[in-house]
Amino acid sequence: MSDIIIVGYDGTASAKRAVQHAAGISKASGGTVHLVHVLEWSPYSFLTPEELSERHKRREQELARATAIVQPVVDDLKSKGVNATCEVRHGHAGELLCEIANDKKARAIVIGRTGSTSIAARLMGSLALTLVQAAPVPVTVVP
């Protein structure tokens, strides 16, 4: 098994703690931390014709913005001697993290806790719950 730990990273404080946690493990074992930033996107959402024509432009902008959030973290980890990579993807966070974990034959997924107890999160289901139910590898939720 390759020694890759997937970290769902969105720039929040808890996501940063998740990165620290994964970095600690990877540094000890000489593995790699793979940061994944997911831009929520449904291929079935409805767009106006104007949005349709601007979609490619917007996507490039979104990817650039997201990369600007993730790349510094990768650089920081590398400077501390941890192997780190990253990717930015559009889609459903739960599905994508599982898919990437499968493709890369990762050893674990680490995500930060949102700390949300709101009705919305209960009804819609949080990322943590989705992953615990569906992930192909062990999942660690960092508080």
Added chain:
Amino acid sequence: MNRLFLATLSLLSVSTAAIAQEAGEAASIDQAISDAIAPIVNPIVNTIFYSVPLFGADVPLIVGWLIVAATIFTFYFGFIQFRGFKHSIELVRGDYFDPKDSGEVTPFQALATALSGTVGLGNIAGVGVAVYLGGPGATFWMILAGLMGMASKFTECILGVRYRNEYPDGTVSGGPMYYLSKGLSEDGKAGLGKFLAIFFSICCVAGSFGGGNMFQANQSFAQVSNIIPFFQGKGWLFGIILAAVVAVVIIGGIKSIARVTEKIVPFMAILYVGSALLIILLNIGHVPEAISAIFAGAFAPTAVAGGAVGALIQGFKRAAFSNEAGIGSASIAHSAVQTRHPVTEGYVALLEPFIDTVVICTMTSLVITITGAWVPDSGVTGIDLTAKAFETNFSGFGYVLAIAALLFAFSTMISWSYYGLKAWTYMFGEGQAKEILFKIIFCIFIVIGSSMSLGPVIDFSDAMIFAMAIANIIGLYMLMPKVKVLLADYHERLRSGEIKKVV
């Protein structure tokens, strides 16, 4: 942006007030607007719908133009709409969509957006007109025209993607004006291409004011004023309210309203088709009778002006108006899609006339036929006829229909404001001021449309939409060999495995 919006509103009210004043106190505002428009509109309508007598009925040449084109494309591409149907479904389902492209426009989204532009009042009110004038037999010809139209849509959407403009900032512009000018200049016919592109653009701008706007406003007003008596005779007031909401979206840039309606529209479409199916089930005993009426009417009608040819013309006309195949409009929406090959978009687009005409329009006319709501020469036509048919089983369905009509009208207007704008900027160049001017004129036409009686409005909107087809189809004929080359190339890539399913 707010200031612009206010400016539009005041401009709208000023123009309406001015017309009202001219009319004096005796005539109503609505009548005044109708009278002012009719002399301008009628000559245009008469030119475009120039008819020749055939078997005792008047056949508008333009309807033949569309049907002949659809038939030629059907044969030229070897009944692609039937052979390629399965492949179309696979493409829309996303079987060939590379996950690495996620975040780009998917085939499903392009189809949904283009459909929200075509599924409009044509499906509710237009079919009412067709059955009223052409009898149940019009349904048969409508379905046939829908099936043939799939090949036209296939051709024009492939060309739309093939010759679109991709700007450095990542936005795309495509549609007939681009493939006419760029495609024909490849063959050394740059002058002709440019001429056709400009002709198309002029008609597209006018069509966006007509069928994409006035017809929608007019028929949704008809339904709303039926259930809210307050609005009766106050078409201008309804128009101003509707224009204000449209202005908020297209001028104010408040996309959230459009997004809300875009979410409700599919729901309404399902509700509409669902109710139609339910009525058909409730009257299942009358179905054989209705089907025989449709077939009998298609070939030998009795109570219809013009006989079988009358039914044929009405069916063809309404189908063409509803699914817009050969008109070129959908090509504008489809050209934004992310694809490895232009041909995929043709396959996706051919589902449009199928859903729009073969499924939704047929539902409407079946309900009208089955419930016996159609009474020749009764004066009950358009959306009133559709409402009457639905209400025979569900009293109160008029309310649902009114909401559906409003939402369909609204989403169609939003789409057409974009189509018109694209043609406008093709002619005059891009720029904030020019675009705002177009949008303001568009909103004024909403007020005009809801103020007029049905006749002049429907004629004008038909005329403008059909006029787009003149330039578009000439271009399609000249460019179809290129589509055939693209098609062969695509199938070669499919065979070689260069393009393959991702799942």
